[in-house]
Structure formats: C-alpha cells, structure tokens
Amino acid sequence: MGLLELPAELLYEIIAWVTAWSNGTAKSLHNLYHLGLAHPFIWNVVERPLYAFNTKYCGGSALVWAAVHGQETTARKSLAAGASPNTSDCLLQSALVHAAKNGHLNVVDLLLDHDADLHLSDESAQGPLYFAVTMGHNDIVDLMLEKRPLFDLDKVDYTGCTYLFHATLQGRTEIVELLLSKGADPRIRDFKGSYIGGAAAQNGHVDTLKCILDYDTSALESLNVADHTPLALAAKNGHLDVVDLLLAYGANVNARNLTGRTPLALATLARHVDIAKRLVQAGADVNLADNSNNAPLFHAVGSGLEELATLYIGLGCEIPPEKRSWLIFHVSKTGYMTSLRMLLDMGEPMVFEHALYAAVKYKQDDLIDRLLESGCPVEPPPPVETRPRTNARLEYFRSSTPLWLAVQQGNVRLVQRLLDRGANPNVFIRWTEYCTRGRGIGVLLNLAIIKGDDTITKALIDHGADVEESDYDRVSPLHRIIQKGRLDLVEYIFQRFSTLPEEETGIDRRRPVGRYVQELWQCLIGRNDFTMxxxxxxxxxxxxxxxxxxxxxxxxxxxxxxxxxxxxxxxxxxxxxxxxxxxxxxxxxxxx
Structure with a gap:
C-alpha cells in the first residue's frame, strides 16, 4: 500500500507520533519539511503540524522570518498555528519591529490587527514606531498612529530622543508634520540638552525647520546647553539656506553663546564666507567681542580670510594692540601671508622672528625686505638645552632658522643678507626632520656642501662657519669636501684661515683622530688622490x-x-x- 493511499487521519497520527518521539529536535522538523515536499497532498497534511511544531519548539521563528521578508501568507499561517504576534528574535526585536523596519505595510497591518504590542522595544528602548520613523516609512507611521491613537508619542529611547526628535534629525518633514498634528511635544530635549529646532538647523533640513517654526515660533530663540540658537548652529555648520530662513523669521542676529560668540563669529571661525557676508547684510555687529575680547576681525585675520577681514576693517572693526603680537606669531606659523601683511599695515611695533621665518619659507620677497628694514631679528633665540660640545661658542637650535631655509632654497642673495645682519652660520638642526639624499644633515655648512652651491658654501665659511663640526653621521664639512675631491674648496678653507690665530680658525690643528681620520686615509688612498x-x-x-x-x-x-x-x-x-x-x-x- 502506497503512502498516498493512506487516510489523512493515519498520516496525522504518524506526524503526531514523530513530533512526540523527537521531543522537538531540529532534525525532526527538517524531516517533516522534506516529507511534505514529496507531494502536494502530503504537504497539505504536513503544513499545519509544521507551523504548530515551529510555534511550540522554535518560538514562532516563522513569524519573524515572514515579517523580515514581507510574506503575509506565511505570517497568517504562523499566527493561525498559535504564534504570538509579539514574537521576537535573539536581539529582542519583535516581528512588528522587523516589518516596520523593512517597510512591509501589509504585515504591519496584520500584526496590529492581532494585537501586536507597539510599546515592545529592544535593549535600546527603540520599538516599531522608532524604526518606521527613522527609515522614513510614512504610510506605516500613519497606520500605527491610526490603529493606536492613545500611543505615547513622547516616549524616549536610550539617548533621550523622542520620535519627533529622530524624525527631525533625519529630515523627515512629512513625519514631523504628522507627529506634531498628533500631539507630539516639540519642547522635549535629549539627554545632551539639544532641541528639535537646533537639530534641524544644524543638519541643514530647511523644510523640516520651516514646519517646526510654523507650528511653534518659540523654537526660533531656543538654546542648547552651549546657548546656541538655531541661527548660530546653522551659521557654524555652513547652511546658508537655513540662515536665510531664520533671518526671514526674525532670528536675533547678535545672540551670544556661552563663550560670548555671535553667529557672525562662529561663521568666521568655520570659514563660511558667504554666511558671514549674509549676516553682515542682516545687521550683525562686527564689533561684538567674545569673552576673550576677540571680535570677528580677530578670527578672520587668524584664519587667513582676506575678504572677510577687509570687510570688517571697512566697517570700523579693529584688533586691540595687545592681540596683534599673538596674531603675528599665529599667522606666521600657519602661513597666512596676507594676514601678516594686514597686521604689519596696522603698525604693530613688535615684530617677531617668526614673521621673517614665514616670509622666507613661503618666498615672500617683499615681506622679507620689509621685515629686515624694520629691524626684525634674523634668527630665533637659542634654546635652553643645546647639544653638548666642548667648543661653547657654537649655538645650536632645535628648530629651523631663516638662514637654514635660505640655504635650503639656494637663495644666494638672501643668505648673504642674513649673514651680513648677524645670522649665526653655525646652526645645528634636529636631523630627524631635515634629511637630504638619505643623510642625517644637522650642520648648516654640510647642507650647503651637499646641495653643491659653492657661493653659499664660501659665504658661510667667510662668516665663521665651523668646518670641523661633525654631523649626526660624524662627518664634518671639511671631511665631506675632501671626500668629494673638491681641491678648490679645501685650498679656499686653508687660505681663508691661514691669516687667523690657531684658536680662531675653526680647524683643529691637532689633526683628526679615530674613525674619522682612518676613513679619510682609506678614501684618499683608494682614490689615488696625490694632490689632495x-x-x-x-x-x-x-x-x-x-x-x-x-x-x-x-x-x-x-x-x-x-x-x-x-x-x-x-x-x-x-x-x-x-x-x-x-x-x-x-x-x-x-x-x-
């Protein structure tokens, strides 16, 4: 007798015996499923016990699967087999959450009709409505609020954000309008003290912000924990369209935050030129200083914004004299040469060596001439700690000097000018930052020799550069010249120092010793250099x-x-x- 010839009642008994004997193992479920695939008649018999088996032993996972994939038929069969509409997965996300997250309206409607709990949430206190709002499923949000009219719309998640706040952050204007019409409170803040008007302005959601302002104009002057208004947040984050909207609604253009900065100062600091100009057109006061007594002009000059600085100066804004010295130091370090020129045009009496360093670094010849004529120091002061050496007359520096940069650039004229003004040719630089051709160059004269500029090399020697000062690789300038076979430079050095007393020549008359002289002999003999x-x-x-x-x-x-x-x-x-x-x-x- 074939399997298909058995009565349905007997097949039910066989299935009941299999499920009872297996005690709910996954293998028995697998066997039942494949048994049903043998024939449609058998599937009709097996299907209902299969769903019942899933509900009893697998927690109704078929319902969760149907919610994820939008299979309404499977969801109905699972519910008919006794599955709970609040069935959840291992992450405590219910079937309703999965259906709302994936936008399956028909499954959401089915679950709500079977009394699925809309308040059920995961460990982050985020439930079905949260996912529908953040994913932008307007129809599902509308359906949930229609079928659960008494649902608490002001419930917060682990960040303290309401559904309205999340909709605002995402720029879901239609959902924001819907939630406001259903009675959501726009005044509730998150745990950081942020408000929905500021969230919309900060993220540039102009339509969402307009919807909020039309509902409640008091949001125009709301403050967060840092006392930022929506206008300040929009100006700080560079949203010109939001700034125009807020100005059209009459926002206070001179409102200050906790640090005393206005929207104009925040826009200038963030380098938003168009927004700053728009705020000035709207009547922003360019002379309002913050708690550190810094006006927008201070930030414009410090950020190298020539256009804004010129605009503020034209409106009568000035930088206090006590602030100019720091600004000269700052713009010199950051390379804003236009700002440096502006500060010098203001008649700053104190000129730091940093200004000359920046002018040399960025090859600003007019600034170099101007600074040298004004008596600017040609080198920074010596550091507190110097490299230990027996000859104390040499000064060492932990950072580069204008003379070093001029030698590095091969600027013969500038090198001569700096030396004539007293620049120290015996500069020792940290080798980890200044390497040429793989060598650890720390002595200025060595750098000139390696670059092959004889004019600069002779100028440094003429101004007292020590030809015996060893580098990090223990090679002195004289040793390097000898290794290169530069007989003319060697003769020049000895002729230059032949008329000086022995203690002032810079050449060790006791002769080199140790590895230095041994390498020198090996090099000259190997090269067969009789003349040298x-x-x-x-x-x-x-x-x-x-x-x-x-x-x-x-x-x-x-x-x-x-x-x-x-x-x-x-x-x-x-x-x-x-x-x-x-x-x-x-x-x-x-x-x-």
Whole structure:
C-alpha cells in the first residue's frame, strides 16, 4: 500500500507520533519539511503540524522570518498555528519591529490587527514606531498612529530622543508634520540638552525647520546647553539656506553663546564666507567681542580670510594692540601671508622672528625686505638645552632658522643678507626632520656642501662657519669636501684661515683622530688622490705616520696598526706608497 493511499487521519497520527518521539529536535522538523515536499497532498497534511511544531519548539521563528521578508501568507499561517504576534528574535526585536523596519505595510497591518504590542522595544528602548520613523516609512507611521491613537508619542529611547526628535534629525518633514498634528511635544530635549529646532538647523533640513517654526515660533530663540540658537548652529555648520530662513523669521542676529560668540563669529571661525557676508547684510555687529575680547576681525585675520577681514576693517572693526603680537606669531606659523601683511599695515611695533621665518619659507620677497628694514631679528633665540660640545661658542637650535631655509632654497642673495645682519652660520638642526639624499644633515655648512652651491658654501665659511663640526653621521664639512675631491674648496678653507690665530680658525690643528681620520686615509688612498693628500700633509692636517687599524684575518691578533704607506702598498698603490715614504723621509719633523 502506497503512502498516498493512506487516510489523512493515519498520516496525522504518524506526524503526531514523530513530533512526540523527537521531543522537538531540529532534525525532526527538517524531516517533516522534506516529507511534505514529496507531494502536494502530503504537504497539505504536513503544513499545519509544521507551523504548530515551529510555534511550540522554535518560538514562532516563522513569524519573524515572514515579517523580515514581507510574506503575509506565511505570517497568517504562523499566527493561525498559535504564534504570538509579539514574537521576537535573539536581539529582542519583535516581528512588528522587523516589518516596520523593512517597510512591509501589509504585515504591519496584520500584526496590529492581532494585537501586536507597539510599546515592545529592544535593549535600546527603540520599538516599531522608532524604526518606521527613522527609515522614513510614512504610510506605516500613519497606520500605527491610526490603529493606536492613545500611543505615547513622547516616549524616549536610550539617548533621550523622542520620535519627533529622530524624525527631525533625519529630515523627515512629512513625519514631523504628522507627529506634531498628533500631539507630539516639540519642547522635549535629549539627554545632551539639544532641541528639535537646533537639530534641524544644524543638519541643514530647511523644510523640516520651516514646519517646526510654523507650528511653534518659540523654537526660533531656543538654546542648547552651549546657548546656541538655531541661527548660530546653522551659521557654524555652513547652511546658508537655513540662515536665510531664520533671518526671514526674525532670528536675533547678535545672540551670544556661552563663550560670548555671535553667529557672525562662529561663521568666521568655520570659514563660511558667504554666511558671514549674509549676516553682515542682516545687521550683525562686527564689533561684538567674545569673552576673550576677540571680535570677528580677530578670527578672520587668524584664519587667513582676506575678504572677510577687509570687510570688517571697512566697517570700523579693529584688533586691540595687545592681540596683534599673538596674531603675528599665529599667522606666521600657519602661513597666512596676507594676514601678516594686514597686521604689519596696522603698525604693530613688535615684530617677531617668526614673521621673517614665514616670509622666507613661503618666498615672500617683499615681506622679507620689509621685515629686515624694520629691524626684525634674523634668527630665533637659542634654546635652553643645546647639544653638548666642548667648543661653547657654537649655538645650536632645535628648530629651523631663516638662514637654514635660505640655504635650503639656494637663495644666494638672501643668505648673504642674513649673514651680513648677524645670522649665526653655525646652526645645528634636529636631523630627524631635515634629511637630504638619505643623510642625517644637522650642520648648516654640510647642507650647503651637499646641495653643491659653492657661493653659499664660501659665504658661510667667510662668516665663521665651523668646518670641523661633525654631523649626526660624524662627518664634518671639511671631511665631506675632501671626500668629494673638491681641491678648490679645501685650498679656499686653508687660505681663508691661514691669516687667523690657531684658536680662531675653526680647524683643529691637532689633526683628526679615530674613525674619522682612518676613513679619510682609506678614501684618499683608494682614490689615488696625490694632490689632495699632498695639500693636507703640507697644511699639517694629516700625519703620514698615523696608524691605521686594519682587519687581518690570517693573523692571530686580527687588528694590526699600519701606517698609510704600508696600507697603500697592500691595496696595490705602489706609487702612493713610495710617495708617502719619501714624504716621511723629507719631513722628519712630522709627529705621530
């Protein structure tokens, strides 16, 4: 006898026996489902027990699934099988929440007809109406309020926001109008003290704000915890259309916040030029200062807004003399050269070295001339802590100087002008910020040598640059010149210092020692540079009897001290070796 020939009553008994024996396991549910797929007749028999099984053992998950996917038929069958209309998932979101969130109007209507609880919410106190409002499902919101006319519209979630507040934040104008018509209170604030008029103005929802103002004009002067009016929030966030709307409704254009700033000052600080000009046209007072005695002109100059600064000055606004010095420092650091010119035109008596640094950095030749003629210091004061060194006459800086920038730019004329005005050529810069060709450059003269500008190099030497000051990589300018094979510069250095006393030459007559001189000998011998070696020997800078410690792998004691002549012989430089031996014989007075 086939399965299809069995009476329906017997099939029901088989299904009841399977569900009772399985005790609600997922496998039995799976088996029932696939049994029903065998034939439509069997499905008609299995379908109702299947929904009942889901309701009893699976918590009515079929209803939640139907609400998510908008399957009204499945939802009806699940409800008919005894599923609760308030069935929720693991996140405590009910079937009504899922239907409202996904915009399934027919499922929402069905659940409401089966007495689904509209107050049921998740852990964030956000229920079905919240999701309908935030997702912009106007028809669902209208349906919920129609079927639950006594629902509390002023209920708040975990942020303290009402349904009206959320609709305002999202710019849902139709929903805002609907909620207001149903009696929602527009005066309720969130836990941060924000109000719906400010939320609409801050986010640029001009239509929503107009709807709120038409309902309650008192929102025009509402204040948040920082005493910001809607006009101040709109000006601060750059919403020109909202500003025009609020001005048309008669908003106070000179209202102050807790810090004393007006909407004009906030727009200037936020660099909203069009809004600031619109506020001035509406009668905003450009001379109103905040609690720190800073007027809008102060913020315009500090932000480099030439157009607004010119407008405020034309209306009679001025910067107090005690504020100008700080502004010069600020605009010099930020690079607002137009603002720097304005401040200098105001007749500021104090001119900081930061102004000259900024003018050199941004290559403003007219400002450089103007500052130098006014007696501006050519370099910042020395730092409290300097790099330790035995020669105390050198000054070190932890930040760049105008002279350093001029050398970096290769500006010969400016370098000469700064040196003539007393700029210190012995500048030591932090190497982590100033690297050239992968080297850690910290000495100004080294930077000029690497850039290859002989005119600047000679100018620095003429003004007392120390040719023996080592860099972070322990290479002095003289060592670097010798390595480059620049015989002309080496001769220039020794000729330049030949007429000076030994303690003022900047050259260590005791000769270099250690790794420095060993690398120098190895470089010159490897290059077979007779002319450079003879010049350095004649000047007494190198000693032909200096011992070089070379690694010898075949010896028991791997480090051996040998003179340069022996080293040249081992390196296959017989001519250089003979030259050095003859030089030692002819100059018996050389010291080790």
């Amino acid at each position: 070696i003879k010049l350095l020997l004649d000047c007494g800078y190198l000693n032909p009897r200096y011992e070089l410690y070379i690694r010898e792998w075949q010896m028991r004691f791997p480090w051996q001290g040998i003179d340069p002549a022996t080293y040249a012989s081992r390196k296959g430089r017989p001519e250089m070796s003979n030259f050095l031996r003859n030089y030692m014989e002819n100059n018996t007075n050389s010291t080790a």
